[in-house]
Amino acid sequence: MLWERDDENEHSSFDLLDDHCCYEILRWLPLDDLCDLSRTCMRMHRLCSSQFKLEYPSKVIHFTGIENGTLVKEPNREKYIQSFEKSIQRLVLHGELLASNVGAVNRFYNQDKSTNGLIKEIQFTEWEKPLDSRNIGRPLADLLKNVETVTLDNVWINVDWYDSILQYTPNIKCLKVKFRCIFEERQNWLKTVYPNIKSFEYHTIERPNIDTLITFLQSNPSIQHFSLFSYSSEDVRFIAKNVKIHELFYEIFEHDIDVLMKELNALDEITEYQDINLHLLIGGSCTASEDELVKALLPLQSNIVGLYFPDITIGEKLATTISKFENVRVLMLNKCQNKNVLAQIPNLEELYFARPIQDKEFDDIYDTMLTFVRTSVKLTKICLREHHVPLTKFDFAQFDQERMKLKGARKLKFYIKSDFDEMGNFYLVKRTFNLIEIIRSETEPPSNAHFTHQNCMFIDFSDVDRGFAYFV
Known part of the structure; x- marks a missing residue:
C-alpha cells in the first residue's frame, strides 16, 4: 500500500538519489521487483510507473x-x-x-x-x-x-x-x-x-x-507496410499486380503433390515480379515426399521468412535444406526428429509449437526446446501451448544456465498460454533469469497470424463440466 502521509520523511540512501540516478537503477529490475518497489512510497510509484511505460x-x-x-x-x-x-x-x-x-x-x-x-x-x-x-x-x-x-x-x-x-x-x-x-x-x-x-x-x-x-x-x-493473410494464390496474384504486398501469410492445407506444386509455383511466379516477405504454412495430410517438398521450397528460399509445419514431422533432408535458408526468422514445429539440424538456422528469432503439450510428448518437446536454447544465438521468442502440463515441470533455471554458455546469445522469452492457474502455476515458479524470461501470453499476446489462426483449430474440452469450452 502506498504511503499517503509523511512518506517524504521516511528517507533512506536510495531516497536521496535524484530521479536520473533512480531510473538507471530501475531499468535493471525485473518486472515483479519494479512492481514491489512502486508500492513503497508515492515518489517510487511515480518513478516506477514512468519506467514501466518505457520498458x-x-x-x-x-x-x-x-x-x-x-x-x-x-x-x-x-x-x-x-x-x-x-x-x-x-x-x-x-x-x-x-x-x-x-x-x-x-x-x-x-x-x-x-x-x-x-x-x-x-x-x-x-x-x-x-x-x-x-x-x-x-x-x-x-x-x-x-x-x-x-x-x-x-x-x-x-x-x-x-x-x-x-x-x-x-x-x-x-x-x-x-x-x-x-x-x-x-x-x-x-x-x-x-x-x-x-x-x-x-x-x-x-x-x-x-x-x-x-x-x-x-x-x-x-x-508503408501491408500484411495479408490468404489461402488463394489467385487472390494474391491479382492484388500483387495492383499494389505492393510487403508481408504474406499463406496457408496450404489438405493437399496432394499436384496441388502443392501448383500453389508453390504460383507463389514463385508472384515473387518474381514483387519481392514479398513470405510466411508459408504447409498443413494437413501431406502426400508429398521429402524430396518433393525440398524441390518445391528451394525456388522460394530468398522470400521465405517464416516456415510453419503444424502437422508434418520434418525429416533429415528437409531439415538440412531449411537450415541453410538465411532469411528464415520464424519456424513452427509439430514434432521434430532433427532438432539439432534445425537449430542451426542462422537467423532464427521465433520458434512456435503448433499443438498443446501432452504429458506423453513432454520429454521430446522439452529436449527440443533445450536444443534451441543451447544453439540458436539470435532466438528471442519461444511460444507454446501449455494447458496440459504443469509449469513446474519445466526447469527454466537449466535453460538459463545453458543459454549463458552460448556466446553472444540474445535474451530469450518463453510465451506460455495458461488460462487456469491450477495448470499454469505461474505464481509458484520463478519467471525471470539472466537470459530467460517466462511470459504469460495473455499479458503480451503473440501477433503472428499463423499462430493466431492455429489457436482456433484446437479446442480444449477439459473444462466442459464448468459449462464452457475454450480455444487453446
Whole structure:
C-alpha cells in the first residue's frame, strides 16, 4: 500500500538519489521487483510507473466486463495490473459483457489527468452483431483520439466500422483486422482515407472483396507496410499486380503433390515480379515426399521468412535444406526428429509449437526446446501451448544456465498460454533469469497470424463440466 502521509520523511540512501540516478537503477529490475518497489512510497510509484511505460509498452490490460459497478481487469493476478493499471498503453475490450456500458472505460481513464493520451493501442474482440454496437466509439471518444493502433479481432457487428469506431481515431497509424472478422460489403471503412496510416494488416480468414481492398490501398498511399493473410494464390496474384504486398501469410492445407506444386509455383511466379516477405504454412495430410517438398521450397528460399509445419514431422533432408535458408526468422514445429539440424538456422528469432503439450510428448518437446536454447544465438521468442502440463515441470533455471554458455546469445522469452492457474502455476515458479524470461501470453499476446489462426483449430474440452469450452 502506498504511503499517503509523511512518506517524504521516511528517507533512506536510495531516497536521496535524484530521479536520473533512480531510473538507471530501475531499468535493471525485473518486472515483479519494479512492481514491489512502486508500492513503497508515492515518489517510487511515480518513478516506477514512468519506467514501466518505457520498458514494457507491449503489456496488455483486458477489460472483460463490469461487476458491482467496477470494471473487471485481467489477468487480475499479474502484479503489473495491480501496480500500473493507469500506465498500461495497450487495452483490450471484450465486447460480450462490456458492450452495454462501454462508457465506463472512458470514465475509468478520465478520473486521472495523468492518463491523458496514455492508450496507444486498443483492441476490440468478441464484438458480435446481436449487440447494439452503433455507439461503441462515441463513449470512448476521449480515449480513442490519441490511439495509434486499432485491432479488430473476431468482430461481427453489422454496423459500419468507420461510423461506429474508426471515425473517432484521427491519429490512427496502424489498422489490424484479424481472424474471424465479418463485415458487410456496403460498409465504408475500406472506402475511407486515413491520413496518418502507415500499416495495414488484413488477416481475416474471410476472403476479401479484391477490388475494394485494392482501391483502399491505392487511396491510402501513406501505407508503408501491408500484411495479408490468404489461402488463394489467385487472390494474391491479382492484388500483387495492383499494389505492393510487403508481408504474406499463406496457408496450404489438405493437399496432394499436384496441388502443392501448383500453389508453390504460383507463389514463385508472384515473387518474381514483387519481392514479398513470405510466411508459408504447409498443413494437413501431406502426400508429398521429402524430396518433393525440398524441390518445391528451394525456388522460394530468398522470400521465405517464416516456415510453419503444424502437422508434418520434418525429416533429415528437409531439415538440412531449411537450415541453410538465411532469411528464415520464424519456424513452427509439430514434432521434430532433427532438432539439432534445425537449430542451426542462422537467423532464427521465433520458434512456435503448433499443438498443446501432452504429458506423453513432454520429454521430446522439452529436449527440443533445450536444443534451441543451447544453439540458436539470435532466438528471442519461444511460444507454446501449455494447458496440459504443469509449469513446474519445466526447469527454466537449466535453460538459463545453458543459454549463458552460448556466446553472444540474445535474451530469450518463453510465451506460455495458461488460462487456469491450477495448470499454469505461474505464481509458484520463478519467471525471470539472466537470459530467460517466462511470459504469460495473455499479458503480451503473440501477433503472428499463423499462430493466431492455429489457436482456433484446437479446442480444449477439459473444462466442459464448468459449462464452457475454450480455444487453446
